Amino acid sequence: MIDIFSYEFMRRAFIAGSIISIIAPLTGSFLVLRRLSQIGDTLSHVALAGVAAGILLGINPTLGSIIVVLLASFGIERLRKTYFRYSEISIAIVMSAGMAIAIILLSLSRGGAANIMNYLFGSIVSVTNTDVLLISTLGIVVVASIMLLYKELLYITFDEEAAKISGIPVSYINFFFTILVALTVALAMRIVGALLVSALMVIPAAASLRIAKSFKQTVFYAILFSFISVFSGIFLSFYLNLSPGGSIVLVSLLIMGLVSLKKR
Amino acid sequence: MKQIELKNVNFAYDTKQVLTNVSLKINKSEFVAIIGPNGSGKSTLINIMVGNLTPTTGEVLYDGVNLEKIKNRSFISYVPQKSYSFNASFPASVEEVVSMGLYAKKGIFKRLSKKDWEEVYEALRIVDMLDYKHSLIGRLSGGQLQRVFIARSLVAKPEILFLDEPTTGIDAKSEKALYAILEKLNKEKGITIVMVTHDVWAITNRVSRIICMSEGKINEKCEAVDLTAGELAEVYGYPVKIAKHHHNGSVKND
Ligand SMILES: Nc1ncnc2c1ncn2[C@@H]1O[C@H](COP(=O)(O)OP(=O)(O)OP(=O)(O)O)[C@@H](O)[C@H]1O
Ligand SMILES: [Mg+2]
Numbered sequence: 001m002i003d004i005f006s007y008e009f010m011r012r013a014f015i016a017g018s019i020i021s022i023i024a025p026l027t028g029s030f031l032v033l034r035r036l037s038q039i040g041d042t043l044s045h046v047a048l049a050g051v052a053a054g055i056l057l058g059i060n061p062t063l064g065s066i067i068v069v070l071l072a073s074f075g076i077e078r079l080r081k082t083y084f085r086y087s088e089i090s091i092a093i094v095m096s097a098g099m100a101i102a103i104i105l106l107s108l109s110r111g112g113a114a115n116i117m118n119y120l121f122g123s124i125v126s127v128t129n130t131d132v133l134l135i136s137t138l139g140i141v142v143v144a145s146i147m148l149l150y151k152e153l154l155y156i157t158f159d160e161e162a163a164k165i166s167g168i169p170v171s172y173i174n175f176f177f178t179i180l181v182a183l184t185v186a187l188a189m190r191i192v193g194a195l196l197v198s199a200l201m202v203i204p205a206a207a208s209l210r211i212a213k214s215f216k217q218t219v220f221y222a223i224l225f226s227f228i229s230v231f232s233g234i235f236l237s238f239y240l241n242l243s244p245g246g247s248i249v250l251v252s253l254l255i256m257g258l259v260s261l262k263k264r
Numbered sequence: 265m266k267q268i269e270l271k272n273v274n275f276a277y278d279t280k281q282v283l284t285n286v287s288l289k290i291n292k293s294e295f296v297a298i299i300g301p302n303g304s305g306k307s308t309l310i311n312i313m314v315g316n317l318t319p320t321t322g323e324v325l326y327d328g329v330n331l332e333k334i335k336n337r338s339f340i341s342y343v344p345q346k347s348y349s350f351n352a353s354f355p356a357s358v359e360e361v362v363s364m365g366l367y368a369k370k371g372i373f374k375r376l377s378k379k380d381w382e383e384v385y386e387a388l389r390i391v392d393m394l395d396y397k398h399s400l401i402g403r404l405s406g407g408q409l410q411r412v413f414i415a416r417s418l419v420a421k422p423e424i425l426f427l428d429e430p431t432t433g434i435d436a437k438s439e440k441a442l443y444a445i446l447e448k449l450n451k452e453k454g455i456t457i458v459m460v461t462h463d464v465w466a467i468t469n470r471v472s473r474i475i476c477m478s479e480g481k482i483n484e485k486c487e488a489v490d491l492t493a494g495e496l497a498e499v500y501g502y503p504v505k506i507a508k509h510h511h512n513g514s515v516k517n518d
Contacts, residue, residue: 033354148373155364158356165316165342167368213400214357 004238012132013124013191013234013244019139020188020200021230025222026146027184028201029208030177033157033218039076039178040198042091043185046072046098048194050186051119052105061119062131066138066186072098073182077175122193122245124234135187142180142187149173154215191230193245200226200248207256225255266327266339266423266456267291268313273322275305275312282308283480286322292423293454295447297467300477306460307345309477310426313458314342338369341422343413345429345460352402358412359384359397365419387415391445407438414445424456425449431463439463443470 004010031037047065054064072094079090106113118126146153152173155163164170189197208221233248240247268290275283282305290296298306311317312324315331324331331337363376363384370376376384388394391411396404404412410430417425427446431439447470449455461467468474476483 151364151367151370151376152372154356154360155367158354158361158364162344162364163367165314165344166365167337169372209353209355212355213398215355215360218355 004235009125009127010234010238012127012129014231016127016132016135017124017191017230017234018227019135020191021227022223023139023142023184024188024192024197024200025204025208025226026143026219027177027181028198029205029219029222030153030157031181032202032205032209037198037202038088038091039181040185040201042076042095042098043069043072043182044189044194044197045095045102047186047189047197048116048119049098049102049105051116051194052102052109055115056105056109060128060130060134061115062134062186062190065119065189066134066183068098069182069186070179073178077178119189120194121243122189122191122196122248124191124237124244127190131190135190138183138187142183145176145180149176153177158215191234191244192248193243196245196249200229200252203249203252203256204229207252207259210256210259211262225252225259229255268424268456268458269323269325269328270313271323271325273312273319273324275308275317275319277308281480283312283319286480286482288475288482290456290458292456293450294473295450295457295471296459296473296475297464297471298458298460298475298477299462299464300483304477305480306477307428308480310342310428310458310460314340314426316342338420339423340426341365341417341420341424342426343410343417343428343430345432354401356401357397358388358393358399358401358404361401361412362387362415362419365416369420383419383421384415387419388412390418390449391415392441405438407434407442410434411438411442411445414442418449422455424458427457427459429460429462431461431466439466443467446470 005014028037028040031039047069050065050068051061052064053068054061057064075097076090076094079093083089102116106116117123152163152168155166155168156170156173160170184201185197188200192200204222204225205218207225208218212218212221229248229252232251233244236242236247236251237244268288270286270288273283273286274281286309298309300306308317312319315324315334315337318332326334326339359381363380365387366376366380366383370380385394385397388397391414393408393411393415396408396412401409401412414427414430425446431442434442443466446457446459450457459467459471464474476485
């Protein structure tokens with residue numbers, strides 16, 4: 001067997017992967033329980049526009065996607081207020097806008113199409129040092145923010161109305177949380193791929209729900225499952241030359257299947 | 265301290281007038297029941313008193329201070345009519361749900377201390393649910409759930425507790441237990457309790473006063489605790505029979 005860690009790019013992939021495996025289910029657990037899982041999907045499509053812009057302008061595509069996805073999260077928030085009762089409309093609008101812009105930008109940049117595949121399906125060989133730096137720094141920001149706002153997020157997720165009545169600044173926290181989700185999507189899609197980012201946010205949390213006896217446990221198991229999925233996914237992808245995103249998500253589905261066999 | 269006073273409160277949802285010239289005073293450590301038929305404005309009145317709704321005209325005063333001027337309202341606690349708008353499969357444990365009652369008071373970014381958790385367990389002990397602290401919330405019965413929500417509203421040590429129909433969907437035994445808990449809180453801790461209910465005969469010997477609402481007004485005739493069927497008929501607008509055979513003697517329209 002080849003020593004997987006002797007490759008520089010594999011070390012980078014594992015560092016980035018371990019951070020992603022924590023932040024995706026961390027934000028994902030809250031999203032799933034708030035029935036907002038589609039937001040992950042929406043933002044990942046928008047992130048593609050950022051990648052395309054990055055390629056076209058010659059800046060780091062991960063950085064490009066972070067910027068664009070943050071802008072989009074402001075947009076969703078604005079639209080959500082406008083279409084108050086129909087929040088899925090704002091999601092659909094932002095998603096189409098993201099895809100349309102991504103395609104236009106791609107058709108402008110020659111040779112960009114090949115490059116964007118890495119972001120669409122995920123990649124481990126093309127992760128750069130800049131990517132690792134961005135993923136580590138912002139990943140820590142996401143984890144720290146969620147730890148600091150944990151109790152408020154829990155209350156809002158459990159019962160938004162009651163949280164508001166009790167005096168928690170619900171709209172500020174919601175807005176800030178959307179930003180954290182946006183960051184998570186932009187960072188995670190580097191390895192998992194835009195098409196499967198939301199799977200890594202949703203599936204480990206869904207599996208965790210089957211066995212958790214408290215919210216804390218839900219988050220804990222979701223991270224554990226995601227960590228296992230990402231690591232075995234990267235191994236599989238390396239040795240069998242498969243897409244990392246696909247392998248990671250298949251492992252997470254396998255875990256979900258196994259967990260479902262267990263009675264709570 | 266913390267006397268509640270409503271002065272000529274009027275309230276309308278858009279154009280629908282719901283409360284008309286409501287004035288009342290509730291003193292510290294009173295145990296007040298609010299009764300009246302469906303749609304008479306009981307829940308609206310409670311929402312005005314806790315500050316979720318603002319009167320169209322008139323004032324809500326706590327110790328003479330207008331509620332709108334009071335920023336820190338942690339002395340008020342409120343268990344709404346539908347206290348569970350959450351989904352039943354939410355993976356929260358009983359102790360997590362009760363601890364939520366402390367979050368706002370604790371402030372943003374701060375974690376709960378060991379002492380805070382002691383208070384969570386104390387609140388669970390009061391409602392006799394301590395044994396369930398690690399249970400999933402979705403595994404509880406309606407009555408147990410209601411007691412957990414009361415614990416959540418007690419944990420921040422309020423001076424006034426508002427409850428809107430806390431016994432809906434609860435069996436006779438749990439209902440009795442719940443009223444006993446409220447009575448104890450009122451007598452031993454001096455907490456003011458304001459409760460909306462339809463179970464007139466279950467509460468008459470526990471509360472210190474009954475406020476009757478009909479069509480958005482307070483019926484002054486029935487402030488006394490020893491209501492007769494005739495007086496109730498006037499409040500409810502139809503003959504009311506005391507259903508003695510029924511487990512809790514609720515007001516029945518028959
Ligand atoms: N959000 C609202 N918007 C418009 N009208 C409302 C709203 N909430 C209540 N109402 C109306 O106000 C009136 C009083 O309602 P309220 O909920 O205060 O009654 P209630 O005495 O608590 O009734 P119940 O015994 O059924 O709980 C009703 O006619 C109701 O239709
Ligand atoms: Mg009501």
